[in-house]
Amino acid sequence: MVTDGDAGASSAAEGGGGYGAGPQQAKKSNRQRLLRGLQRISSSPSLALSRPRASSSPYPKHGTLSCVSLASSSSPFGQPSVGSSYFSHISTTDGSAPTSVSGSSTPATPGCDDDESTLAIRKVKHLVTTSTVAALPVDIRKKTRVFNLWASMPYEIKIHVLSFLQPKELVRVSPVSRDFYKTCFDGQLWTCFNASEFYKEIPAESLSKIIIAAGPFIKDLNLRGCVQVEQGKLADVVVKACRNLINATLEGCRNFHRSSLHTLLKSNQQLANLNLTGLTAVTNVTCKIISQSCPHLETFNVSWCKHMDARGIKMVVEGCPRLTDLRAGEIKGFDNLDVAQAIFETNNLERLVLAGCTELNDAALKTMVHGVNPTIDILTDRPVVPPRKLRHLDLSRCSQLTTPGVKALGYNVPDLEGLQLSGITSLTDDALEPILRSTPRLTHLELEDLNHLTNRLLSEHLAKAPCAPILEHLSISSCGDLGDAGMVPVFRHCTNLRSVYMDNTPISDLTLTGAAAMVRERDTVHPLPQGSLPQVGLHMVVYDCTNVAWSGVLEVLSRNTGKIWPAIGASGTAGPPSEIITLKCFYGWQMTVDEHTKRVLRGDVASALRLERKWVDYMQANEEVGAGGAGGRRRRRRLRETQQVHANEEELAGAATGRRRARTAGCSMM
Known part of the structure; x- marks a missing residue:
């Protein structure tokens, strides 16, 4: 137990x-x-x-x-x-x-x-x-799928999404996948192919690939300045792929072969706008092919094509009834009256550019406007012909034209909006008086290098012409006899002016004061909205004008800062106007004027006023130094002090904008 x-x-x-x-x-x-x-x-x-x-x-x-x-x-x-x-x-x-x-x-x-x-x-x-x-259970595994958004998207939506990308971006994203590659080179994305914006950044192989893929879809083709066309067989690729062009620009493709160009023209019968500026392959045969293959042509530009003449222009005008814009600058053979008669009979042209056609004479110009042997009205002594539909006419540098030929335009071009007569040195007031009286829609007028014009043309005809209230652009550069007597009335009556070129003329500060008053008058009609910044309302060019002093430039600067603008704020300084004046003047003052304009445009009126005062002090001290007599040492010391203060002002302005200007021995803005 x-x-x-x-x-x-x-x-x-x-x-x-x-x-x-x-x-x-x-x-x-x-x-x-x-x-x-x-x-x-x-x-x-x-x-x-x-x-x-x-x-x-x-x-x-x-x-x-x-x-x-x-x-x-x-x-x-x-x-x-x-x-x-x-x-x-x-x-x-x-x-x-x-x-x-x-x-x-x-x-x-x-x-x-x-x-x-x-x-x-x-x-x-x-x-x-x-x-x-x-592992997931089998029943749940069968119900779970990897959702691919791009693969499940309809093809039309893919095209719409990629249409927001620029051509260069489409080329960059194409290697993402095979699906992306196929979609990025779809012709629907390249209906408007403008290689002038990116041709320097894309190789010729990619350019050829795009054209081959999108050729049947391309309607607007712009190869302006595209150097790749001159390499290899890209021109042949363009010719074979593009069959539905409506707008084609081949300007600058100097080595475009003649046979390739002719094939391209024959295979695109829907062409409406064609620009062949400067092409050596263009001849009269090319113009004949255009007249036969392009009946819908509306715009045709063959300026500076030196291997053709006005006879080719005649074939295009006769074969293309829809032609409204013809540009044939520096083309020979316009003294041919048959060509002039063909232009008169069509009467469809709205823009005609014949700048540099030195062979154009009075007889040919009269034929273009009046035809051959027109009926003369015994009361008015004018030809009875249908008025021309011209809206823009450029006859610059047609040196053989004189006053009688240009005078023929009077009362025959009522729809004219732009007229360029620069370089026709023999013109007088009589040539322009009937034109100004009969062109109520004229907005652009260029009269450079016309030394026989007088102030009477400006004060009595242009200032009182029907077109005076709507005139926007005026150029009287290098007209030695036009000065304050003509331009002050123009600024008083032509209140819609936006750009005025008056370089190398005898105008003075009085003209600048009149321009400032005109812009100030416009401000009373359209005041500056609350919280808005001023905009450029008038651009003036007054360099090489010996009578324009710094006081006249100061008048424009003061006008821009609103010194004498009636709307005075509580602080005692005027607010900026709604429109300001940009000025191109003497090169020694230009940097100061540009800096002052930039400050006003960004709304910094106080800084602009401060710069204005410093510039005035500098100019006054500079004038005192140049004056003779006693006190020269004192004046020079004052100039140095003014320069130092001006330099300090510019240094502060540079620090505020993130940059610093280097100081020099003189005024830092000069």
């Missing part, structure tokens, strides 16, 4: 010691029992753990955790750790585990020794390493 005491003794003996072993031996027994239990748990395949190795782990392969150890440096049992922790022992990929702990000098045994050696790791067979990512 076993007593309770015997049972307790037996249990103690099984633990490795009797009652006499003491508390330390009991602790060892409990620890051994716990470790054996953990070993049995870790050896079970059903509890095998698997996890991916951390990104910072030095081991190259994944493994399976095979054992858990409680042994560490901070063990509650007070025992030092042997080797590394059991958490760091990872089995290899085939499921085997090391038989001993790294760093242990004692061989592994199934039990535990008295010297606290580590337990042997039991090998686990048929252990399969599982994936670290759990």
